[in-house]
Amino acid sequence: MQPVATTARDEDRATSTIVQTLDIIGDRWTLLILRSAFRGVRRFSEIQRDLDIAKNLLADRLSRLVDNDILEKVQYQDRPARYEYHLTAKGRDLSPALVAFMHWGDRWCAGGDAPTTLVHDACGSALEHSVRCPSCKTEVDPTHIRSRENT
Amino acid sequence: MQPVATTARDEDRATSTIVQTLDIIGDRWTLLILRSAFRGVRRFSEIQRDLDIAKNLLADRLSRLVDNDILEKVQYQDRPARYEYHLTAKGRDLSPALVAFMHWGDRWCAGGDAPTTLVHDACGSALEHSVRCPSCKTEVDPTHIRSRENT
Numbered sequence: 001m002q003p004v005a006t007t008a009r010d011e012d013r014a015t016s017t018i019v020q021t022l023d024i025i026g027d028r029w030t031l032l033i034l035r036s037a038f039r040g041v042r043r044f045s046e047i048q049r050d051l052d053i054a055k056n057l058l059a060d061r062l063s064r065l066v067d068n069d070i071l072e073k074v075q076y077q078d079r080p081a082r083y084e085y086h087l088t089a090k091g092r093d094l095s096p097a098l099v100a101f102m103h104w105g106d107r108w109c110a111g112g113d114a115p116t117t118l119v120h121d122a123c124g125s126a127l128e129h130s131v132r133c134p135s136c137k138t139e140v141d142p143t144h145i146r147s148r149e150n151t
Numbered sequence: 152m153q154p155v156a157t158t159a160r161d162e163d164r165a166t167s168t169i170v171q172t173l174d175i176i177g178d179r180w181t182l183l184i185l186r187s188a189f190r191g192v193r194r195f196s197e198i199q200r201d202l203d204i205a206k207n208l209l210a211d212r213l214s215r216l217v218d219n220d221i222l223e224k225v226q227y228q229d230r231p232a233r234y235e236y237h238l239t240a241k242g243r244d245l246s247p248a249l250v251a252f253m254h255w256g257d258r259w260c261a262g263g264d265a266p267t268t269l270v271h272d273a274c275g276s277a278l279e280h281s282v283r284c285p286s287c288k289t290e291v292d293p294t295h296i297r298s299r300e301n302t
Contacts, residue, residue, distance in 0.1 A: 019179050020256060021253075021255060022177070022178075026173070026182075027173075028173045038293060039298065093259065094255055096254075096255075096282050097248065097252045097255050099251075100252075101248045103247075103248075104172060104244060104247075109175075114301060115300070116298045116301060117298070118299075119296075119297050119299045120286070120287060120296070120297070121296070122295060124299070125284050127283065127284060127296065128282070129247055130283065131250050131279070132279050133273075135271070135276040142243050142246035144271060144273060145246070145270075146271070147268070147269055148267060148268045148275070149266070150266060150268055
């Protein structure tokens with residue numbers, strides 16, 4: 001991205017958006033819980049087993065995700081009441097960011113030996129993620145990304 | 152993503168990849184420093200001014216980013232020696248993840264009032280990011296993403 005003039009106030013708001021995002025999902029357990037949710041693991045006991053996470057930590061992270069409207073509690077059993085945690089629209093919208101994040105980790109942290117590959121269920125092809133320009137219909141390299149101030 | 156059978160060992164490796172990634176970039180200052188780097192802000196004093204970050208914190212985060220081969224130190228002045236911090240290939244490859252992350256924050260944390268928009272420098276159009284299947288040439292919704300074990 002190229003440098004652009006922004007006022008201090010706009011810059012603060014931009015900073016606060018990215019910091020707010022990180023405050024919500026920039027925690028290792030939160031990210032792992034979301035990865036489980038995307039894989040269809042939705043019940044407290046299943047998530048706990050899936051991640052081998054302490055109950056109090058899991059309860060804390062789930063309630064934060066519910067408070068932030070990323071997961072919603074859906075009751076699936078009476079007496080005792082039990083709940084599943086489903087991704088909301090806001091939560092599902094994190095998918096491209098998590099995919100991009102996992103691709104980067106696979107490429108650069110797994111030493112070229114990624115344990116799993118994300119594929120399209122319909123055809124089994126490995127997925128790609130990209131930043132694209134809808135007008136030019138091309139993939140856009142980081143050096144051609146510019147930040148425009150919204151006035 | 153749909154649930155798939157994975158062995159404990161594969162699961163551990165998958166977990167460790169995403170946790171490693173988060174260990175490297177899942178810190179608010181680190182992410183803000185990277186955002187500055189993508190905007191062409193490369194010198195210690197400029198980054199410090201850009202972010203209003205304490206010198207010791209900035210020095211710590213920069214040295215971690217250099218140790219992790221995400222930024223590289225490039226000398227631009229003798230006596231006294233001064234350096235710029237340039238993104239490496241590994242660092243530039245974080246661009247789609249950061250774009251996805253910023254788009255999500257703009258959409259869901261800025262209350263529909265995003266302070267800036269990422270645009271293509273050539274034409275000024277707002278950028279899109281997506282997860283795509285290269286075989287079917289379609290955008291892939293999170294419900295159609297599956298994780299395949301690499302044996």
